[in-house]
Amino acid sequence: MDMRPDPFVPPAPVPRTVPPSRLEIIRTILRNPLELWGEPSYTLPFIKTKFFRERTIIVNDPGLIKHVLVDNAANYRMSDIRQLILRPILRDGLLTAEGEVWKRSRKAVAPVFTPRHANGFAGQMLRQSEDYIRKYEVAGSAGKTFEIASDMAELTFAILADTLFSGEIVTSSDSFADDVNALLHRMGRVDPLDLLRAPSWVPRVTRIGGQKVLEKFRTIVRETMDARLLRMEEDRDATPEDFLTLLLDQAKSGGLTNAEIEDNILTFIGAGHETTARALAWTLYCVANTPHIRDAMEEEIDRVLATGAEPVKWLDLMPYTRAAFEEALRLYPPAPSINRAAISDDRWTNEKGETVEIEAGVTVLIMPWTLHRHELYWDKPRAYMPERFLPENRAKISRFQFLPFGAGPRVCIGATFALQEAVIALAVMMHRFRFDMTDETNPWPVQKLTTQPQNGLPMRVTPRAHA
Template identity: 75%
Template sequence: MDRRPEPFEPPAPIPRTVPPGRLEIIRTVFRNPLELWGEPSYTLPWIETQFFSERTLIVNDPGLIRHVLVDNASNYEMSEIRQLILRPILRDGLLTAEGPVWKRSRKAMAPVFTPRHARGFAGKMLAQSKRYAEKYQDIGPQGRIEDIAVDMTELAFAILSETLFSGDIVTKSEKFSDDVDNLLHRMGRVDPMDLLRAPPWVPRVTRIGGAKVLGKFREIVRLTMEKRRAMMRADRAATPDDFLTLLLELDGPDGLTLDEIEDNILTFIGAGHETTARALAWTLYCVSHSPHVRDAMEEEIDRVLATGAEPVDWLDLMPHVRAAFEEGMRLYPPAPSINRAAIRDDSWTAPDGTEVAIRAGTTILVMPWTLHRHALYWEKPRAFMPERFLPDQRGKIHRFQYLPFGAGPRVCIGATFAMQEAVIALAVLMSRHRFEALPGMDPWPVQKLTTQPRDGLSMRVLTRPRNA
């Protein structure tokens, strides 16, 4: 007999039962796009609709998703609204570049993020996780309340800085997480002018003040580049062979321009750690409400650490830790929407013979937020159930019903890096501490560039009891 409690259902918007009007759409998208979607988005395989006089296809069917993102990916470009939001920040960084610029950048960076190369980062990930865990030492028997959203941003940034930039990012602020949050708050949200497809030169009221914080990030990147270029000129043999050096050596007619290199460094410094950080915080929150999950993770962590296994092997040796993180990303996908636009007329035929016609210019919305909570594809879709991702169960999950890292040519280049980082960080933190949710603390998910807790995520951090 299964005596486990009913699985925890973390906070999330309830699907709408009445379609919103035009003004309500604008207000909701500005406030929190996650609150926009209605019942059909969570129950139907696809929906054809009009969104501000624009033909839109909301896609949930895994086969249709594969068609758009993989099989006929060349027919689908980045949607205009996505670029209106992201290009002012990242310009020709990997997330926003298209055509030849994207192909050059992706090809150049691919060697750094191959699974084999990413495994080489495990030692630095472990060292940074241990160093950060010391922040919670001497917290006393009652523990200490911390904003885990901030803490995980700081930890993920420390790992990214050490692994990809050898600790050479020239920051002027100890609270780098505040700078990132400020940037995303000012620049990483939909403005009403974006919905109306106003040209980029039309001012976005919601981004007033954003230019200043973006300029601060650009200065960090320029100073970081200058410091490393000086090191390379002085003694190339003593210069770290890391991601930063690789990018700077691509400067030239056959590689990337200095502006493109700057854009890519900004992309990784500003956004490269943000997705992992958010997923770590949401995972710790969900685990705190699921004692049987926490117990299984702690037992697994203790057992693996007792063997002296190298951190490079933890991803394979800790399936419960990995499953909890993957379930955290299912419920709170770091990138909650994937937007495309059809270049030419297209069509797709479902297994039952139904044909979906896609006219040129149609906006395609593939939304991990609704897909990951969809009634057709998940049992108890709103519940935190990491067992879905354990080795004996994960074969039931269709490749294109779970998209925390996207899919196709533009799949996240750092997926292996992020998974390894998350398992190592969780294992180190949970081997020493427990993270307990505060009574009445129900963090509300908000979509900016990532899925964030609206008012932070305060939790009580305690020294983990032994033999409990």
């Protein structure tokens, strides 16, 4: 008899059974796009539809996803709505640039994320995680409640600042999580004028409140650049050879313009930690609701740490901890949608000989949110089951069935960085403390660029007995 408890099903919108009206579509997109999708999005390989007279295909079939993102990626540009939302914030940063500008930025940034940096990054991730959790030492044996969603944003920002900027971002992290939330709340959502394809120069009323925060971020970037340039001029040999220095050197060699460097720094400061922070918070929440999974993680973490293994090896030595994080990435993908638009007519034929026609101008929506919960590709798709991602089971998961970091030429350049960061942070936190639900813990996933817990994630933090 199987004595394992029923798997935990964390909160998520129930698929719609009745198509929404045009007014409902607008209201839902403004409130929370995750609540828009109906049963066909979770049960069919693809759906052709129209949003406000715009031809759209929602793609879930892994083979068709591979075709769009990899095999014929050159035929698909960023969709208009995505760019209308992101370009006012990031301009020509790596997430929003296209064509030659994107190629130059990708080439400039790539050296920072090569394997040779892994040892240094792991040590810095460990140190920052250990420094941050000292705040939980005041919790005492009875436990104290902390806002974990904000805490994870602060922790990942501290890691980002140390690893990529050598701790020299000209800002204090005291209010940084609040600033990021304000920026995404005001700037990171669809405005009705976006749906109507109004030109970008037409003011968006919903984003007016975000301009002040955006300018604050831009000021931080400029001051950070100026301070590092001064240091490079005064003593180049003593200047850290990090992400910031690498980008600024690009200006001297003509690889990137000063404006493009500013955009890329803002992209990594504003978005480089945000996705990992959200996934860490959701992981701690899901684990708190599954004691048997928490027990397995604690056993693994305690055993590996007892060996004295270097943190750079933890990602490989802690497969269950990694699986728990990846399962949270599946259920709550930080980037819940990937949007493209066909440049020319295209077609794709599956192994059964069935052909899908994609006409020029059609918007292609690849939705990790629906794909990761799709009934065709996952067993018990709404349940939290980390064992899916254990080494012996990973072969059952198609490369294009699980897309937390995208795929193809524009795959997230920091994917390995994020996985390593997450496992190290989880190991440090869960070795010393337990994170439990409180009466106020009632998160609801809402899309504001990333998948965030509406109502926050208050959790009780208690030292573990051995700590």
